[in-house]
Amino acid sequence: MIREQTGQNFMVKILNTLPSESGLTRIEYEGPRIALFSTNPAYFILNSNIISNMVNSVKKRIIIRTDESIRKSEAECADVLRKVLPSGVKISRLLFDPAVGEVTALVENLTMEYSMSDQDNAILSEKTGWRFLVRRAPKDFGIIEQINSILVRRANERVRFYKEVGEKIFRPRLNERTEVSLVFLGGFNEVGRSCTLVTTNESNVLLDCGINSFSSDMTTFAPRFDVTGLNIDDIDCVLLSHAHLDHSGFLPMLFRHGYRGPIYCSEPTIPLTYLLLKDNIQLIEELSFMGPTSKEIEDVITHMIALPYAVVTDITPDIRLTLANAGHILGSSITHLHFGNGDHNLVYSGDFRFGRSLALENAYWNFQRVETLIVESTLGGKEDILQPREETNQKLLELINSCLSRGGNLLFPVPILGQSQELILTLSGFAKTGMLSAKICIEKSIGEASSIYETYMECLSKEIRQELDGYSINMFKPPKSQIVESKKLRKGSHLIVSPSSMLTHGPSVGYLGQIYDDPLSAVVFTSQILPNTPAHGLVKGKKDVVIEGKMLNVECRVESFVDFTNHSDYGQILAYVKRMKQKLRKVIVNHGDKSKAQNLAGAINRIHRIHTQHPLVEEAVKLV
Structure with missing residues (x-):
């Protein structure tokens, strides 16, 4: 016999558990979660053990949502939040999500030590009717704001979608046998x-x-x-x-x-x-x-x-x-x-x-x-054994200084995500210790991705979280670096960090077109090279490669450091x-x-x- 609780069973169990002062107005599916809507969310915030006990009882994820009837305007919310946050913490953006009744506050000067207390959360929920999340403000708001715009515009559709998903998840099992x-x-x-x-x-x-x-x-x-x-x-x-x-x-x-x-x-x-x-x-x-x-x-x-x-x-x-x-x-x-x-x-x-x-x-x-x-x-x-990063960093620094001392440029074709951020952190370390003083050009899409890295600083390594502790520090934008968009190189030496990594498309192809015939410059790969790509031909020593239909006779130096792999x-x-x-x-x-x-x-x-x-x-x- 199947003993799984049906949705109706555990909803009844929750209703019978809560007192009237909880302000519970309804229970809904919210995808894989059970959402409890309340006109008194502070009750749940200040009595978190109640939710813990319910979760242990019904074995389901439970989340508290504010009832729509108590939600205040965006302007009122902003005013209340400014009074609750510590002085010196500047609110850059408030992103409202009406589908779930949450507000994400993107703030400057957010430190690792700061986290909103239950008391502050209860005050905010009581005075605004919204639940608040606090995140570090990115340097570039473009992607975050575009996503928020989509979520707000399609909020009603999402509410219906979450209910449908929950109904499918929490239906009774039809067959007890597992295959x-x-x-x-x-x-x-x-x-x-x-x-x-x-x-x-x-x-x-x-x-x-x-x-x-x-x-x-x-x-x-x-x-x-x-x-x-x-x-x-x-x-x-x-x-x-x-x-x-x-x-x-x-x-x-x-x-x-x-x-x-x-x-x-x-x-x-x-x-x-x-x-x-x-x-x-x-x-x-x-x-x-x-x-x-x-x-x-x-x-x-x-x-x-x-x-x-x-x-x-x-x-x-x-x-x-x-x-x-x-x-x-x-x-x-x-x-x-x-x-x-x-x-x-x-x-x-x-x-x-x-x-x-x-x-x-x-x-x-x-x-x-x-x-x-x-x-x-x-x-x-x-054969795929990586060298210690310290050795790779030393070789990379020697290559960079060799090219720069001769007046050349260095192109790093990289993916937008992962290896580009690892490379930027390495270059940033070189620059901050005085070992690198060249101009660093970071393509816009990589800058956007790096900005998202900073927003979710809790997911980064402990060392980087400590470095990012304070809004003024930007580990993903080294000294003398600039965000560019398919830039035409001017006189002087540059380090260019640009997608794509295999030179099949993207801005890196345009940059290669500016340095391929310069023996003083270098193309430096930091990722695994896939067969049947222009990058593969260059790494294997080919001088004549076809890129976007054009034959290039490559005279610049070509190097590969796969130890930056993720x-x-x-x-x-x-x-x-x-x-x-x-x-x-x-x-x-x-x-x-x-x-x-x-x-x-x-x-x-x-x-x-x-x-x-x-x-x-x-x-x-x-x-x-």
Whole structure:
């Protein structure tokens, strides 16, 4: 007999628990949460144990919302907030979200020591009728404000959507038996279009939904949904590990074909995904496919539901989700899925770094239970061992000074997210210690991404959080640096940090066109070089390369420092598996070229004695 509580059962239980002074007006589904609407939210804020007891009783996530009848105007809210915040804390923006009754205050001079007390929160809720969140104000408000505009404009639609999602999640299970299978739709024995379908008796869930942005053939550009036998509206939800296009790029097209379900991810992943999708509309169109429309990108944002790390959340009647830090880029998540009543547990690494970087903490590994691990193999070859960062930094600094002393320029083609921020932090360290004095040009899209990093400072490494403690310090904008937009280089030496990393498109192509014939200048790659790209030809020593249809005879210096990668190397992947060894029954290798996936699978099998597979796209595996 199935013992799961139905939605009506636990709602009645909550109603019977609360006294009249709680001001409870109604209970609604809010996606994977149960929202309690109250005319007296201060009661719950000052009696937080009541919510804790309810959560323990009904085993569901509960959140307090203010009843619409008590919500004051935006001007009144701003006036009240200024009186509550400490003197010297300047409010830059107030972002209202009427769908959930929350206000995000973006403030300057926000320090790590400051957090709003329960007393202040209660005062604000009582006087304004809104719940307040406080965040560090970014240097560039563009992306954050655009997303807020979308959320406000589509607030009524989101309220209906949240209710529909909750009704599907909290319905009774139809079958007590647990069966779990995986269908590999992309990203296996290849890099790009990451997508895995997880199926149970009750659910169909996607792990990522990306594109191969270097393919112009639809059979290798997009996930192979044609092999599943499912309609798009049969998919219950998408779990997005992070914002990179090889994991997120097909989401707008999913909505084009009728998907209307939730996308679960960490909070920083929402603005970063929006930034990358908008930035790459032209790229997708250049591959001879109809790129995403603004409406489709808005659909993605409207259906994203942010979840914090380390919180267990029901996402279907028989699957519970927990996200954990992956250490790859801001907001990147390792996904833990708990099936049925603990019948099986799956961890999907996504892209992860099991080693400290300047920007982020080490990837999380200590899951209580995990029987199956899907792990990436981007650097799965035996030769893929990273050098200590100190050695790499010294070599990089010597190269920079060599070029600058001769009057040359340095171009760093980088992705918008991840390695660009790591490189900027490194250059910032050089500049602040007096080892670098050159002008640094940072392309606008990278500046926008770095600004989002600062807003979510709680997700950064401890060292960077301490550096950012105070609004005047900007670790992602080194001394003598400027934000530029496809700039024409003037006289003098420059360091240029610009996308794209493979020189297939974007501003870096234009900058290369200005320095390719200058033997005093250099192109410096800091990421893994993918085959069949202009970058690959240059790193392999080719002098004549075709870029955007134009043949260039490259005379500038070409260097590669892959040690700035935000992926785990061969040794780090094996160490990660070792940490879970006692719990694992099966390892499935993905996200790597065929040779690297095969090598890593063989090594895990041989060294750790764990059954390991490296399946192909279109294959399937039954777990339970």
